[in-house]
Amino acid sequence: MYEERPARLDGAVLWTLTTQVGAPPVPVLPDGCMDVIWCDGRLLVAGPDTVAHVPETGASRYAGIRFAPGDAPALLGVPASELRDRRVELGALWGGARARRLGERVADAPEPAAVLEALALRRAAGAPASDPLLRAVVRRLQAGRPVAETAEAVGLGARQLHRRSLDAFGYGPKTLARILRLQRALALVRAGLPYAEAALRAGCVDQAHLARETRAMAGTTLSAYASDWAKRDTPQPSGSSTTA
Template identity: 40%
Template sequence: MSSPTVQRVVPDGCTDLIWTPASGTLFVAGPDTSAQLATVAPGTLYGVRLPPGAFPSVFGAPAHAVRDLRVPLSELVPSARLDSFSDMVSFCASRVVVDPALAATASLLRSGDVGAVAWEIGLSSRQLRRRCLDAFGYPPKVLQRVLRFDTALRLAWNGVPFSAVAFEAGYADQAHLAREVRALAGVPLGQLIRP
């Protein structure tokens, strides 16, 4: 690759620590609510993907603080000195805490009603909203949309017909899937998964 390329980054609930050695750029890509177009310069790019809910334990801030943003790591963790990919991995691995309750919440939200999920885990709807904003960067309904969208993309990339993708991912019908994909990714599903 000799010139910059533009890539579409779609919401998946994850946060990423990204480093470009040539420019020395080291930043955190927060959880996105819609597609972001990223210009990728020629050269090597390293990234560490953190699963949904891991951001607060690694960076010491609520995930909603970086939603839809790209923030220099130095603004979040001024003491961090990362000079290699192995430093990035070690930094994240030494700080990440996987909270089983958060993982269960995300799993329940994939297919359940927000009110019912709050009741099942013993929280009020407002408490669930605050916890989701801090941990995932999204309110529960948005988290639910993003996780369902991510499931749909995985199915579509594996060659599942779009009508079956809609059913298996939990959409009302294929038209609902099409509307949600366009809203979150900015392009139709067929264009999004095209190689």
């Protein structure tokens, strides 16, 4: 069962996932976000994905905090581009002893995700504030605005926006825009809209365009995605929430 709720950290989400032994893993689709994840004793960082990620089987309990796009690098102390399409042990970034102590606190807590939330709040208190320009970039791209128009609106040149996006999001603004568009379209598909209507409302040229993007980034077809979603008994994370 998957559950989530807003975190006290602006834009972040706390989530938990319990899986049945032997259940097939659910692919995690790109969403522009990064997570810190506890899974059966391990602490991992899920970097920004460009394609669907299939979690390893074996773990049955997960807890995590998913950060808003662009927020995690300042809290973790590493550019997002270094973690693109990767799952990395937190100890590799912060040191093994520190990560082990934190993992023990998470394991002993009645609400494991709350320990990760407290950690994120402490890190945020000592980290630079989120760049308001990049927050504006995310809002505009989430709304479907073109990349060139977005760069002009926030007062950044194309090269400058690309460079800053690599550090904050893990990839350039065009890739982020594609990922956010796919997320919009698949949310509409999950809501029951016909594929052609979902494609147009999300900003795709047509249904064929959405089908190509779904295969390229989600690794499946539109019909298979919709069918798999309909078979699930409980909601599942649609983005980077589960682990390696």
